[in-house]
Amino acid sequence: MSSTYHGNLSISIFGQSHAPAIGVTIDGLPAGERIDMEELGHFLARRAPGQNRLCTPRKEADVPEIVCGAVDGVTCGAPLTAMIRNTNTRSQDYDTLRDIPRPGHADYTAQIKYGGAQDVSGGGHFSGRLTAPLCIAGGICLQLLRQEGIEIFARIVSIGGITDGAPCAAAVSGKPFPVVTDEIGEQMQQAILAAKADGDSVGGVVECVVTGCPAGLGEPMFGGMENRIAQLVFAIPAVKGVEFGAGFAAAAMRGSENNDAFCMENGEIRTATNNCGGILGGITNGMPIVFRAAFKPTPSIRREQRSVSLSRMEECTLSVPGRHDPCIVPRAVPCVEAAAAIAVYDALLEARKYQKTARD
Numbered sequence: 297m298s299s300t301y302h303g304n305l306s307i308s309i310f311g312q313s314h315a316p317a318i319g320v321t322i323d324g325l326p327a328g329e330r331i332d333m334e335e336l337g338h339f340l341a342r343r344a345p346g347q348n349r350l351c352t353p354r355k356e357a358d359v360p361e362i363v364c365g366a367v368d369g370v371t372c373g374a375p376l377t378a379m380i381r382n383t384n385t386r387s388q389d390y391d392t393l394r395d396i397p398r399p400g401h402a403d404y405t406a407q408i409k410y411g412g413a414q415d416v417s418g419g420g421h422f423s424g425r426l427t428a429p430l431c432i433a434g435g436i437c438l439q440l441l442r443q444e445g446i447e448i449f450a451r452i453v454s455i456g457g458i459t460d461g462a463p464c465a466a467a468v469s470g471k472p473f474p475v476v477t478d479e480i481g482e483q484m485q486q487a488i489l490a491a492k493a494d495g496d497s498v499g500g501v502v503e504c505v506v507t508g509c510p511a512g513l514g515e516p517m518f519g520g521m522e523n524r525i526a527q528l529v530f531a532i533p534a535v536k537g538v539e540f541g542a543g544f545a546a547a548a549m550r551g552s553e554n555n556d557a558f559c560m561e562n563g564e565i566r567t568a569t570n571n572c573g574g575i576l577g578g579i580t581n582g583m584p585i586v587f588r589a590a591f592k593p594t595p596s597i598r599r600e601q602r603s604v605s606l607s608r609m610e611e612c613t614l615s616v617p618g619r620h621d622p623c624i625v626p627r628a629v630p631c632v633e634a635a636a637a638i639a640v641y642d643a644l645l646e647a648r649k650y651q652k653t654a655r656d
Contacts, residue, residue, distance in 0.1 A: 299421065299426075301527070301528065301531070301638070303324075303524070303642040303646075304324055304642050304645040304646050304649070305322060305323065305324040305325070305433075305437075305638065305641070305642050305645065306321075306322070306323040306324055306375075307320060307321070307322050307323075307433050307638065308320065308321045309426055309429045309430060309433075310429075311379070311382075311421070311426065311429070312415045312417070312420045312421045312423070312425075312426075313382070313415075313417060313419050313420060313421075313423035313425040313426070314382060314415070314417035314420075315382060315415070316381065316382060317379045317380060317381050317382060318379065318380050318382065318425060318426060318428060318429050319363075319377060319378055319379030319380060319429050319432075320377070320378055320379075320429035320430070320432050320433050321375050321376070321377045322365070322375065322376045322377075322378075322433050322436070323375040323376075324645070325365070325371045325376055325436070325440075326371065326373075326645075327371055327372055327373035328370060328371065329370065329371045329440060330369055330370050330371075331362070331366060331369055331370070331371065331436055331439065332369075332439060333360070333362075333369060335435075335439060336360060336432065336435045336436065336439070337359060337360065339431060339435040339438065339630060339634075340358045340359075340360060340380075340428065340431050340432065340435065340630075341358065342627075342629070342630040343358070343427060343428060343431050343627050343628075343630045343631060344357070344358040344428075344627075345621075345627070348472075349489070349492075350473075350485060350488050350489070350621075350622070350623065350626060351621045351622075351623075351624075351626065351627055357383065358380050358428055359380065359381075360378045360379070360380055360432050361378060361379055361380070361381075362376065362377070362378045363377040363378065363379060364376065364377050365377055376436075378429070378432045379429075380428050380429065380432075382425075392614070392617065393416050393616075394412075394416050395605055395606050395607050396603050396604070396605055396606070396612060396614050397603060397604070397606065398595055398596055398601075398603070398614065398616055399595065399601045399602070399603055399614075400592070400593075400595030401419065401422075401595040401596065402419070402422040403416065406420065406422060407606060422533065423533070424532075424533045424534065424621075424624060424627075426533075427532055427533070427628075427631045427634075430531065430532070430631060430634050430635065430638075431630055431631060431634045433634065433638055434630075434631075434633065434634020434635060434636075434637045434638050435634060435637075437634075437637035437638050437640075437641040438633065438634070438637040440641055441637055441640060441641055441644070444508070444644065445508040446506065446507070446508040446509050446640065446644075447466065447506070447507045447508055448504065448505070448506050448507075448633050448636050448637050448640070449464070449466045449468060449469045449504070449505055449633065450464075450468075450469075450474070450502050450503060450504040450505070450629045450630075450632045450633045450636075451464050451465075451468040451474045451475060451476060451502070451503055451629065452473070452474055452475045452481070452484065452500060452501075452502060452503075452625055452626065452629060453500070453501040453502065453503045453588060454484075454500050454501045455484040455487055455488065455498055455499070455500035455623060455625050456484065456487035456488070456491065456498035456499070456500065456623075457487075458480060458483050458484050458487055459480075460475050460476055460477045460480045460481065460484075462476040462477050463476070464476065464503050464505050464586075466505075466507075473485060473626060474626070474629050484500075488622050488623040489622075491593075491622050491623065492622035494599065495597055495598030495599040495615075496593075496597050496598075496599050496622070497593040497594035497595075497596075497597050497620075497621070497622045497623060498593050498622065498623045498625075499534070499590070499591045499592045499593040499594075499623070499625065500590075500591055500623065500625035501588050501589065501590050501591070501625075502588065502589050502591065502625060502628055502629055502632045503586070503587070503588045504585075504586070504587055504588070504589070504632045504633060504636050505584050505585070505586050506574070506584060506585035506586075506636055506640055507584045509574065509580050509582070509584070509585055509640060510580065510582060510647075511579075511580055511581050511582035512579060512580060512647060513579065513580040513640070513643040513644060513646075513647050514575065514578045514579040514580055514643055515578055515579070516577050516578045516579070517578065519578065520575070520577070520578020520579070521575045521578055521579065521580055521585065521639070521640075521643060522540050522575055522578065522587075523578065524639040524642065524643060525538070525540075525585075525587060525635065525636055525639040525640075526538045527639075528635035528636070528638050528639050529587075529589050529632060529635045529636070531635065532589070532628060532631045532632065532635060534591045534592050534594070534624055534628070535589050535590065535591060536590050536591070536592045537589070537590040538587060538588070538589050538590075539587065539588050540572070540573035540574075540575060540585075540586065540587045541570060541571045541572045541573025541574070541575075541586055541587075542554060542571040542572075542573070543573075543587075543588065546571060549571075554571050555571075556568065556569045556570060556571055556572055556583075557569070564582070565582070566582065566583060567581065567583055570583050570584065570586060573585060573586040573587055574586060580643075585636075585640070587636075589628075589632055591624060591625050591628055593623070594620055594621050594622065594623065594624055596616040596618065596620040597616055597620070598615050598616060599615065600613050600614070600615045601613065601614055601615075601616075602614075
């Protein structure tokens with residue numbers, strides 16, 4: 297069950313990149329919750345391929361179809377299953393990869409694990425295509441969290457070493473290229489196009505902020521909010537690191553610098569700074585949750601690379617055919633929001649169980 301998340305919500309993602317369809321089953325959604333399909337469609341469109349020259353030319357409408365679990369757009373208590381039809385596949389582009397694995401991709405490890413039975417077309421179930429059903433689940437959780445006054449938004453911090461140092465703001469969510477500083481965003485886009493022209497790719501960092509989250513969500517140790525969020529963010533292919541608050545920079549600080557002093561603000565306990573990223577001991581403290589995810593450069597590149605022939609067991613070279621993003625970071629922004637939304641909503645459901653037990 298490697299593609300299933302188990303929590304208060306159970307989320308199982310199915311399908312492969314070039315299968316007839318991909319989708320998700322979500323068990324544990326409360327009954328009686330209305331799903332705005334138009335809003336969900338807009339959210340998925342932010343992740344969809346084929347939007348511009350910065351991403352893969354593969355075009356998919358990514359229109360979600362709810363198969364069961366809702367009646368007239370309202371959850372009915374049964375597991376909800378939604379799927380997206382794949383309509384623009386070119387499986388022949390991947391024939392070479394059955395024998396020559398792509399450096400940096402899961403081709404070799406999949407061969408070892410599945411013994412050649414894996415679907416190599418489009419990367420099979422290792423493909424970033426599977427983040428579309430992740431965004432269905434996350435998009436639904438975003439709507440439910442918004443009803444609770446909790447908002448989640450993410451932005452691009454850096455691409456190819458070009459960094460936008462401005463503080464994250466909710467206004468980035470409506471931008472086609474979600475950066476705070478548009479001038480720096482233009483430099484990032486030029487870096488992507490330059491890598492594309494060279495048959496290469498670039499990576500980057502996405503920052504996500506959760507506002508309105510109450511104090512008290514999460515558990516110590518294995519059930520901490522960092523753990524929950526990181527588990528879901530690492531489900532996004534190409535994520536290589538996650539940090540919260542000051543993150544790795546905290547390692548260079550003194551305690552007096554890193555500690556967030558408590559203070560009173562409008563009758564509520566807050567902290568003067570937020571180096572902890574809104575989480576202490578695995579439990580939310582009422583401040584915004586802030587984390588960043590690092591994405592590696594897209595491994596599928598036209599530039600010639602060294603590899604091996606699995607059938608001949610000898611070294612060779614490979615130039616990856618097909619349609620691929622020169623940088624997956626712009627399309628990954630809603631995926632990070634989706635992962636955070638699932639983690640936070642799941643923790644909220646757990647907190648309500650505690651509250652009910654305490655009342656009883």
